[in-house]
Amino acid sequence: xxxxxxVIEARxxxxxxxxxxxxxxxxxxxxxxxxxxxxGPAGSxxxxxxxxxxxxxxxxxxxxxxxxxxxxxxxxxxxxNPTPLRRKVSMVFATPVVLPMSIFENLVxxxxxxxxxxxxTLREAAERGLKAAILWEEVRDRLHKPAQKLSGGQxxxxxxxxxxxxxxxxxxxxEPTSGLDPISTFRIEEALKELxxxxxxxxxxxNTKQIARVSDRCAFFLMGELIETGKTAQVFTVPKEKKTDDxxxxxxx
Amino acid sequence: xxxADIKRKExxxxxxxxxxxxxxxxxxFLIALFIFVEGLPMIWKVGLKxxxxxxxxxxxxxxxxIFAMIVSSFWVTIGALLFGGPLGLMCSIFLVEFSxxxxxxxxxxxxxxxxxxxxxxxxxxxxxxxxxxxRDYLGGPGLSLLTxxxxxxxxxxxxxxxxxxxxxxxxxxxxxxxxxxxxATRWQTTHMVTLHAAKSGIITALVLGMxxxxxxxxxxxxxxxxxxxxxxxxxxxxxxxxxxxxxxxGYASGLHRQALFATGIVLFFFVMALNMIATLFAxxxxxx
Ligand SMILES: Nc1ncnc2c1ncn2[C@@H]1O[C@H](COP(=O)(O)OP(=O)(O)O)[C@@H](O)[C@H]1O
Ligand SMILES: [Mg+2]
Numbered sequence: 001x002x003x004x005x006x007v008i009e010a011r012x013x014x015x016x017x018x019x020x021x022x023x024x025x026x027x028x029x030x031x032x033x034x035x036x037x038x039x040g041p042a043g044s045x046x047x048x049x050x051x052x053x054x055x056x057x058x059x060x061x062x063x064x065x066x067x068x069x070x071x072x073x074x075x076x077x078x079x080x081n082p083t084p085l086r087r088k089v090s091m092v093f094a095t096p097v098v099l100p101m102s103i104f105e106n107l108v109x110x111x112x113x114x115x116x117x118x119x120x121t122l123r124e125a126a127e128r129g130l131k132a133a134i135l136w137e138e139v140r141d142r143l144h145k146p147a148q149k150l151s152g153g154q155x156x157x158x159x160x161x162x163x164x165x166x167x168x169x170x171x172x173x174x175e176p177t178s179g180l181d182p183i184s185t186f187r188i189e190e191a192l193k194e195l196x197x198x199x200x201x202x203x204x205x206x207n208t209k210q211i212a213r214v215s216d217r218c219a220f221f222l223m224g225e226l227i228e229t230g231k232t233a234q235v236f237t238v239p240k241e242k243k244t245d246d247x248x249x250x251x252x253x
Numbered sequence: 254x255x256x257a258d259i260k261r262k263e264x265x266x267x268x269x270x271x272x273x274x275x276x277x278x279x280x281x282f283l284i285a286l287f288i289f290v291e292g293l294p295m296i297w298k299v300g301l302k303x304x305x306x307x308x309x310x311x312x313x314x315x316x317x318x319i320f321a322m323i324v325s326s327f328w329v330t331i332g333a334l335l336f337g338g339p340l341g342l343m344c345s346i347f348l349v350e351f352s353x354x355x356x357x358x359x360x361x362x363x364x365x366x367x368x369x370x371x372x373x374x375x376x377x378x379x380x381x382x383x384x385x386x387x388r389d390y391l392g393g394p395g396l397s398l399l400t401x402x403x404x405x406x407x408x409x410x411x412x413x414x415x416x417x418x419x420x421x422x423x424x425x426x427x428x429x430x431x432x433x434x435x436x437a438t439r440w441q442t443t444h445m446v447t448l449h450a451a452k453s454g455i456i457t458a459l460v461l462g463m464x465x466x467x468x469x470x471x472x473x474x475x476x477x478x479x480x481x482x483x484x485x486x487x488x489x490x491x492x493x494x495x496x497x498x499x500x501x502x503g504y505a506s507g508l509h510r511q512a513l514f515a516t517g518i519v520l521f522f523f524v525m526a527l528n529m530i531a532t533l534f535a536x537x538x539x540x541x
Contacts, residue, residue, distance in 0.1 A: 056430055093434075097427050099431070099432070109445075114436065
């Protein structure tokens with residue numbers, strides 16, 4: 001696939017649970033080799049959107065409309081097989097969830113459950129993931145120590161590394177630095193800038209400064225609606241919508 | 254009402270609740286005190302070793318060894334855990350991870366009903382159905398350790414299930430989502446991530462289930478056979494510590510009566526140890 005290929009395309013995506021509208025006619029495109037930022041206050045539907053993309057949104061009485069193409073396949077249908085999709089579309093969450101095993105086992109967990117057992121392949125994938133998340137130097141000589149011993153920032157990078165070990169096409173990150181100190185945050189942002197050379201990255205953050213720092217294009221969600229989307233430089237300097245301007249300036253709430 | 258009045262009322266209510274809370278603690282203290290005052294002199298007289306480690310129990314001849322009953326209570330508790338533990342755990346996993354909300358709404362109340370059935374009914378069912386089954390197919394008198402373990406295994410299900418369901422539900426969905434997002438299936442997620450995260454709660458559930466098994470009396474009296482010896486096979490009849498107290502308290506007097514209270518002391522330690530282990534594991538969960 002060439003650069004600038006569209007990998008996620010939302011066309012009038014609406015999501016309701018019972019009477020509650022969670023997403024309302026969302027239209028956007030996310031391309032390879034870019035970091036696409038999604039910002040918005042809590043409860044505006046950012047997480048729900050990511051979960052739709054890798055088919056993990058579940059709720060009793062949910063109703064979907066529109067089409068959401070991920071790598072060319074509409075994932076809103078009932079007959080989508082989520083497991084292969086999630087191997088191509090990895091998700092990293094706000095709280096790092098390291099599995100209760102060693103660092104190495106964490107890294108290769110996703111491959112092992114696919115039935116890959118070859119030691120060489122596993123080792124290589126682990127190293128690739130760690131290097132991608134800029135964690136390799138810090139943990140290379142203690143790969144077999146429990147992952148829970150790592151610091152919060154390292155754990156979050158391990159989660160990114162673990163996702164990258166699967167060689168996904170798309171990496172979804174849901175507020176990956178919300179619980180971290182500035183230095184860990186910086187490291188993760190650096191890692192993301194590296195990763196976009198080969199992947200598409202969707203970064204959800206309620207920290208507008210972070211979106212401004214690292215994203216190429218971005219979107220502003222508010223109460224389930226997409227208020228504005230465009231090049232980050234443009235959105236942050238000359239926003240088209242007053243609401244966007246207010247949010248970025250912190251005049252919200 | 255003025256602000257001062259409201260404050261005074263608050264204070265009063267607070268005091269009342271404090272008294273109520275302490276009265277339950279106080280009654281526990283009284284029970285313990287009573288058992289110890291009644292039982293300890295006997296242990297003093299007979300000697301701890303002859304009481305705990307002798308298998309000879311014949312009160313009329315002055316022998317008060319409860320070792321056989323300790324062993325029986327121990328095995329029956331382990332056995333109940335072997336039957337009830339896996340069954341209860343699988344049931345909880347099914348309820349939390351694999352069933353729909355509608356199915357849960359049917360199964361959970363049914364399980365709670367199981368806890369409400371009087372133990373004499375379990376004993377009765379055991380005598381009528383299970384005892385003949387064991388006797389005819391496995392041999393022995395039917396009234397046995399094995400029969401008791403099966404019935405107790407069923408009786409501890411509500412305890413095991415309700416606590417392990419709670420601890421599975423308490424596992425944050427973020428763990429499951431993390432595993433899913435690495436491409437794990439529901440079952441892979443359950444046994445590699447969820448169970449691990451709920452481990453301490455599940456152990457608590459099993460230990461409290463054991464506490465329930467060691468304390469059960471009525472059903473065991475009806476199905477265990479109550480023989481006074483160390484069981485050598487699962488098909489041998491047994492007498493547990495609780496059965497011993499219940500069977501003999503009607504006519505015991507003097508040193509014999511004291512010996513039954515002393516048996517109570519041993520049970521008290523048994524149950525306290527189990528509860529302490531359970532609390533320990535429960536606390537570890539909170540710390541994590
Ligand atoms: N499974 C669900 N069932 C019902 N409502 C949900 C569910 N998940 C999220 N919501 C609701 O959708 C809205 C958007 O939530 P979310 O996508 O988590 O927002 P954000 O990530 O932007 O904070 C919230 O009001 C939330 O309560
Ligand atoms: Mg969110």
